[in-house]
Every structure is written in structure tokens, then in C-alpha cells.
Amino acid sequence: xxxxxxxxxxxxxxxxxxxxxxxxxxxxxxxxxxxxxxxxxxxxxxxxxxxxxxxxxxxxxxxxxxxxxxxxxxxxxxxxxxxxxxxxxxxxxxxxxxxxxxxxxxxxxxxxxxxxxxxxxxxxxxxxxxxxxxxxxxxxxxxxxxxxxxxxxxxxxxxxxxxxxxxxxxxxxxxxxxxxxxxxxxxxxxxxxxxxxxxxxxxxxxxxxxxxxxxxxxxxxxxxxxxxxxxxxxxxxxxxxxxxxxxxxxxxxxxxxxxxxxxxxxxxxxxxxxxxxxxxxxxxxxxxx
Amino acid sequence: xxxxxxxxxxxxxxxxxxxxxxxxxxxxxxxxxxxxxxxxxxxxxxxxxxxxxxxxxxxxxxxxxxxxxxxxxxxxxxxxxxxxxxxxxxxxxxxxxxxxxxxxxxxxxxxxxxxxxxxxxxxxxxxxxxxxxxxxxxxxxxxxxxxxxxxxxxxxxxxxxxxxxxxxxxxxxxxxxxxxxxxxxxxxxxxxxxxxxxxxxxxxxxxxxxxxxxxxxxxxxxxxxxxxxxxxxxxxxxxxxxxxxxxxxxxxxxxxxxxxxxxxxxxxxxxxxxxxxxxxxxxxxxxxxxxxxxxxxxxxxxxxxxxxxxxxxxxxxxxxxxxxxxxxxxxxxxxxxxxxxxxxxxxxxxxxxxxxxxxxxxxxxxxxxxxxxxxxxxxxxxxxxxxxxxxxxxxxxxxxxxxxxxxxxxxxxxxxxxxxxxxxxxxxxxxxxxxxxxxxxxxxxxxxxxxxxxxx
Numbered sequence: 001x002x003x004x005x006x007x008x009x010x011x012x013x014x015x016x017x018x019x020x021x022x023x024x025x026x027x028x029x030x031x032x033x034x035x036x037x038x039x040x041x042x043x044x045x046x047x048x049x050x051x052x053x054x055x056x057x058x059x060x061x062x063x064x065x066x067x068x069x070x071x072x073x074x075x076x077x078x079x080x081x082x083x084x085x086x087x088x089x090x091x092x093x094x095x096x097x098x099x100x101x102x103x104x105x106x107x108x109x110x111x112x113x114x115x116x117x118x119x120x121x122x123x124x125x126x127x128x129x130x131x132x133x134x135x136x137x138x139x140x141x142x143x144x145x146x147x148x149x150x151x152x153x154x155x156x157x158x159x160x161x162x163x164x165x166x167x168x169x170x171x172x173x174x175x176x177x178x179x180x181x182x183x184x185x186x187x188x189x190x191x192x193x194x195x196x197x198x199x200x201x202x203x204x205x206x207x208x209x210x211x212x213x214x215x216x217x218x219x220x221x222x223x224x225x226x227x228x229x230x231x232x233x234x235x236x237x238x239x240x241x242x243x244x245x246x247x248x249x250x251x252x253x254x255x256x257x258x259x260x261x262x263x264x265x266x267x268x269x270x271x272x273x274x275x276x277x278x279x280x281x282x283x284x285x286x287x288x289x
Numbered sequence: 290x291x292x293x294x295x296x297x298x299x300x301x302x303x304x305x306x307x308x309x310x311x312x313x314x315x316x317x318x319x320x321x322x323x324x325x326x327x328x329x330x331x332x333x334x335x336x337x338x339x340x341x342x343x344x345x346x347x348x349x350x351x352x353x354x355x356x357x358x359x360x361x362x363x364x365x366x367x368x369x370x371x372x373x374x375x376x377x378x379x380x381x382x383x384x385x386x387x388x389x390x391x392x393x394x395x396x397x398x399x400x401x402x403x404x405x406x407x408x409x410x411x412x413x414x415x416x417x418x419x420x421x422x423x424x425x426x427x428x429x430x431x432x433x434x435x436x437x438x439x440x441x442x443x444x445x446x447x448x449x450x451x452x453x454x455x456x457x458x459x460x461x462x463x464x465x466x467x468x469x470x471x472x473x474x475x476x477x478x479x480x481x482x483x484x485x486x487x488x489x490x491x492x493x494x495x496x497x498x499x500x501x502x503x504x505x506x507x508x509x510x511x512x513x514x515x516x517x518x519x520x521x522x523x524x525x526x527x528x529x530x531x532x533x534x535x536x537x538x539x540x541x542x543x544x545x546x547x548x549x550x551x552x553x554x555x556x557x558x559x560x561x562x563x564x565x566x567x568x569x570x571x572x573x574x575x576x577x578x579x580x581x582x583x584x585x586x587x588x589x590x591x592x593x594x595x596x597x598x599x600x601x602x603x604x605x606x607x608x609x610x611x612x613x614x615x616x617x618x619x620x621x622x623x624x625x626x627x628x629x630x631x632x633x634x635x636x637x638x639x640x641x642x643x644x645x646x647x648x649x650x651x652x653x654x655x656x657x658x659x660x661x662x663x664x665x666x667x668x669x670x671x672x673x674x675x676x677x678x679x680x681x682x683x684x685x686x687x688x689x690x691x692x693x694x695x696x697x698x699x700x701x702x703x704x705x706x707x708x709x710x711x712x713x714x715x716x717x718x719x720x721x722x723x724x725x726x727x728x729x730x731x732x733x734x735x736x737x738x739x740x741x742x743x744x745x
Contacts, residue, residue: 176718237684239599
């Protein structure tokens with residue numbers, strides 16, 4: 001049985017690729033100036049196309065797009081994760097800003113073992129130096145019909161309304177990777193909130209995964225919405241750091257997600273105030289999407 | 290009903306409060322005895338003088354017994370702890386109050402504690418005397434008490450009670466002593482033994498294959514995979530042609546817990562701890578990234594000179610005892626032909642270099658071997674791995690194991706990143722242990738076969 005495909009990352013022998021951190025602009029970029037012009041980009045934007053973008057870079061950009069997609073969809077029963085990048089183009093300018101054009105496949109986050117349904121997304125992702133978060137334009141094929149998604153969200157919502165506070169759980173999952181079935185909806189909702197944070201924080205050099213809910217401060221369902229205040233541990237891959245983020249979200253099925261967050265960057269004696277204190281603590285509300 | 294906390298499993302005293310010891314023993318005995326303690330409380334009384342002390346001794350002498358002393362009346366100013374059954378609570382408290390004996394409630398309901406402990410027991414496996422009943426589909430601690438998870442009271446399991454992985458190692462070596470032996474190659478910073486399993490059918494300093502797992506302690510799937518592979522090797526010898534051929538000509542060395550201090554810490558305090566536990570005077574933070582401490586490209590990009598960083602490379606190459614032990618062993622052995630270092634997560638199989646984008650001189654051969662190994666892995670459960678050099682596939686990282694190995698003349702140096710690709714990450718569900726081990730084994734077997742048939 002042949003491998004279905006070797007994902008884009010497979011280097012051919014002798015290949016060298018620019019490491020994302022290096023920001024090296026290989027000679028190939030200069031040769032690809034024609035390519036950039038042909039792709040229809042305005043010529044004064046100074047964008048140089050990277051002829052051989054590393055799959056790592058493309059995957060990071062695709063994940064950023066998916067984090068935004070998940071946040072915008074605000075649907076804990078329809079969360080999607082990256083399967084593989086089918087096609088990707090990357091551009092970088094003199095200011096070392098990055099732009100991506102991507103086509104990638106996704107699968108359901110909550111897929112049981114064996115349930116493999118792939119969706120396809122196309123996205124443009126723009127990492128600007130002056131903006132804290134990447135600008136994302138993304139459309140995905142529907143993995144499930146809108147009515148079914150709404151129904152499942154509502155079922156999740158009803159399950160969550162029944163959970164009593166204080167939630168009888170400390171860390172989710174536990175050390176053995178186990179999530180009790182009754183706590184699954186909480187995990188999904190937490191992932192939804194974390195998607196917002198991970199979208200905000202992703203750069204061409206930093207990308208995140210959600211490791212664990214380390215504590216639940218508050219779980220309220222007074223008025224109809226679910227009010228969830230928790231701390232999540234994000235794993236940043238290139239530095240291998242664990243970043244605790246306090247997240248407060250308010251969710252009601254069908255409504256945009258409201259999220260506030262505060263992450264605790266690693267305190268070190270040498271880095272002065274290398275923390276995210278005070279930044280990005282705005283209550284976010286999307287009125288249209 | 291035992292009048293004094295029993296247990297009998299306590300082997301060594303430790304610098305731990307005796308009270309915790311008593312509680313742990315009680316919980317153990319009670320849980321095993323399946324008794325019911327709903328509503329029972331443990332009270333702590335401070336007797337102010339001899340008179341109050343004798344009042345407590347009167348309680349002790351009551352027949353039938355109404356209280357169970359965990360810490361009996363000894364001297365004034367020493368706390369007295371006693372367990373009071375629910376049915377006696379009212380009377381006993383009235384007795385104490387009427388005599389002016391001040392007390393605290395140490396445990397409000399013993400049964401609640403026991404239930405929690407029992408639940409933890411139900412989730413893990415009981416340790417028995419044979420490795421065939423050792424659960425290969427659960428995560429285990431370094432040292433643990435008969436399958437208990439540490440209770441709320443933090444029973445210091447690693448000091449008090451039986452071992453798990455280390456016990457398994459001893460049992461395993463005993464059961465397969467014709468092929469397997471245990472070597473201690475050094476001690477960790479906190480003085481734990483660093484153990485290596487040697488698989489050998491004889492000979493003297495045969496060409497060898499080295500496998501290590503657990504160098505980053507939070508990557509639990511790697512230790513679990515290492516244990517499974519150990520068992521697989523002995524069970525396939527004599528049955529599988531490749532394993533038999535390999536072991537008839539070569540030795541295999543397997544270091545399952547390469548970072549024992551870190552591993553113990555992931556159980557006791559911080560599940561996501563990565564580094565070892567070394568500390569130096571004047572340094573604010575603890576731990577060195579053991580996979581940045583090797584003498585190849587040390588201190589370069591992809592490692593950090595900040596001790597608080599997760600990729601802190603340490604003050605100098607091989608400064609860490611866990612790394613030095615392996616270096617000393619491999620160098621003095623002198624005949625290691627392949628080195629496989631197992632990590633998680635990302636689903637990748639990689640070869641050097643990590644510290645440089647320059648391809649190694651054997652890049653072409655390593656590329657094709659990786660391709661074959663990944664194909665063999667894929668055929669087990671359809672899991673896709675990507676492959677290539679570390680710097681181009683994962684990220685630039687300096688001072689890593691496989692770079693050192695390659696530069697030391699070990700041509701077939703590979704690094705695995707096991708499941709998954711981020712959905713669960715380090716907290717991979719235990720249900721995935723066996724499938725992961727099965728597929729990883731097929732990749733390792735491919736590398737072993739190639740090493741056997743390409744002597745150098």
C-alpha cells in the first residue's frame with residue numbers, strides 16, 4: 001500500500017530550506033519576482049514570493065486560519081483541526097511581513113477513532129508587524145449541514161446547563177489524557193475560547209496548541225448564556241514553552257463568542273517586562289460575520 | 290477494625306511527616322479491607338497540661354473502644370490525633386468540650402478520602418508479581434504504591450512504597466534473564482539510578498543499537514512505547530526473522546527513563562515538566578533541556594542560555610549527569626552502530642542535523658531509510674509521519690543527541706516524534722499507547738534490519 005501522499009514537507013535529498021526563524025531570503029526569491037508579478041500582486045508592495053516555502057511555515061499559517069475560523073463559527077460541536085496542506089504559496093516583504101495563500105484539508109476535532117471526514121478550506125493569511133494578530137480570509141467546505149450543527153450545539157448547550165458549579169474537575173484532561181464523557185463539552189468549549197487566543201498570538205515563528213485546562217474558576221449559567229472562566233495551558237511549539245492563559249468566555253448557541261483573556265508569558269530575570277500584561281484584555285464582540 | 294494503622298508496605302522511613310505516613314497506611318489498609326467510614330472524622334487535640342492528657346488517656350482506655358488514636362497522648366504540647374466513628378462523634382465532642390479540651394477537625398469525612406483513593410485505584414492497575422499482568426495500556430509512575438495514584442494528602446509514594454517501572458524492569462530482567470540484563474550507567478541529579486536494559490544473545494562487545502526514550506519527561510508516550518518495545522523484542526526473538534537475525538549478531542541497549550528526576554516530577558507536581566531537575570547556586574530557575582546539552586553545535590540557534598527557558602542548554606556540554614552517563618557509556622562501548630532517540634509529539638522521523646541546515650554526508654541513505662521506516666509505520670494503523678533532517682522538518686535545535694551521535698561516528702542516528710500532531714499533544718490518551726507502540730516498533734525494526742545488513 002502506497003502512502004497516500006507525502007505531505008509537502010518532504011525535502012528531496014540535498015534540499016535546504018530556510019528555517020522560519022532565520023527569515024533568510026534565498027536567491028530563489030529574486031528569481032521569482034516574475035512569479036510575484038504574474039500572480040497579480042501590486043508591484044510596489046515589495047512582495048517576493050518564496051519559491052519553496054517550508055511545510056512548517058505553511059502549516060503554521062493554516063492553523064492560524066483555522067483558529068480564526070473556529071472562533072468565528074463559535075460552534076463547539078463543529079471545531080476543525082488541520083489535516084494537511086494541499087497547496088500553499090508564501091510571500092515576504094522587506095519589512096519581514098508574511099502573506100500566505102493556502103488550500104488545506106481539515107477534520108473534525110471531536111472525531112472518534114475511525115471517523116474521518118475531511119473538509120477543505122482556502123485561506124489568505126497576512127502577518128503584519130504592526131498588528132498583533134494575523135488577518136485571515138478563510139472559507140471552508142461544510143463538514144456538516146448548518147441545521148445539524150445548530151442542533152448539536154444546542155444539545156451541547158443543554159448538557160452544559162445541567163453541570164453544577166463548582167465543576168467536579170480540576171485538570172482536563174487528567175495526566176493520562178483522559179477526559180470524562182460528562183466533561184467533554186467543557187473541553188470543546190474551552191478549545192473554542194482558546195482558538196481565539198491562539199489566533200491572536202500566532203506569528204510566522206510562534207504557534208500554539210492547547211495542552212490542558214489547568215483550572216476552572218467559574219462556571220455560570222444564570223442568564224441563558226454559559227459563562228466560563230478558566231485557565232488553559234498553551235504549548236508554544238518553537239520555544240517549547242508552556243503559557244498559562246486565563247480565559248473568560250460567554251457563549252450561547254448561534255451567537256458570536258465573547259472572549260477576554262490574559263496570558264502569563266514566561267518571567268525571566270533577564271527579560272525585562274517580556275509579558276503580555278495589559279495587552280489584549282479587551283472584551284471582543286463580533287456583531288457581524 | 291484495626292486499632293492502629295497497619296500497612297506493612299512501608300519499607301523505608303523518609304523525611305516526611307509521620308502523620309502523612311499514618312494516614313497513608315490507614316488509607317491503604319482500609320481501602321484494601323473495603324470497610325465503610327462514612328461520617329467518621331479525625332480530630333486533633335492539643336493537651337495543655339498533664340491533667341488534660343490523662344483525660345485523653347481515659348478515652349483511650351474505654352471498653353468498648355470509642356476512639357482510634359493515630360497519634361496517642363504522649364506529652365503536653367504534642368498534638369493528639371484520633372479517629373472518631375460517626376456514631377460516637379456527638380458524645381466524644383461533648384466530652385472534649387465539657388473538659389475544655391480544644392480540638393480541630395483534621396478530616397471531615399474519611400469515607401470521602403477513601404472513595405477518591407478507590408477511584409484512583411480503579412483507574413490504574415494493581416501491581417502484581419509478574420510482568421504479564423503489568424498493564425501495557427496504561428501510564429505508570431517511576432515508583433508508586435500498588436497501583437494507587439497519589440492521594441489528596443500527597444502520600445509520598447516515591448519514598449514510601451513500591452516501585453512501578455523500576456519494579457517492572459527487575460521483574461522483566463528476571464523473567465528473561467537469558468537475553469536481558471540491567472545496567473546502571475549513572476545517577477541523576479537527584480541521585481536516582483539511570484538504568485539501561487541490555488538485550489544480548491552472547492558475544493563480546495557486539496555491534497550495538499541504542500534506543501532511548503523519556504529524555505523529555507512530559508513525553509509519557511515515549512516511556513510507555515519503550516516498555517512495550519522491550520517486551521516485543523524478547524517475544525519476537527526466535528519467531529521474527531529480522532529480530533532473530535539482529536539479536537544473533539548485535540546487542541540492543543534500551544534506556545527507557547532517560548530523565549528520571551523529571552519523570553518523577555511530572556507525576557508529583559507538574560505534568561508538563563520537560564527538563565531535568567538540576568540546580569546551581571545563584572540560578573533562579575531549575576532544569577536543563579537534556580536534548581540541548583550534547584557536544585555538537587552546543588549553544589547554537591534553537592537552544593537558549595537562559596536557565597528559565599525550556600530549551601536551556603546548561604552551562605556546558607555534557608554538564609548534566611543524565612547526558613554524561615550516556616556519553617560515557619556509548620564512548621566506552623565503542624561499537625554502537627545505530628542510535629534512536631524517541632520523543633513526542635509531531636509524528637516525524639528525522640535524522641541529523643538539528644543545529645545546521647547543511648545536509649549530512651549520508652543524507653541520501655538516511656533519507657531513504659527514513660522513508661522505508663515511515664512506510665512500515667504507516668502500514669500498521671494508517672498514521673502519517675513526515676521525515677527529513679531535523680532542522681528542515683522540525684526546527685533548528687543545537688546540542689541535540691542525534692547530532693552528537695552522528696558526529697561521534699554513529700551513522701544511523703534517528704529521532705522520532707511520536708503521536709499525535711497537537712490534538713492531545715503530551716497528554717496522549719492511554720488508549721493510544723499500544724497502537725502507537727505497535728507502529729513505532731515497525732519503524733524501529735526497519736532501522737535495525739538496515740543497520741544489520743549495512744555494517745560499517
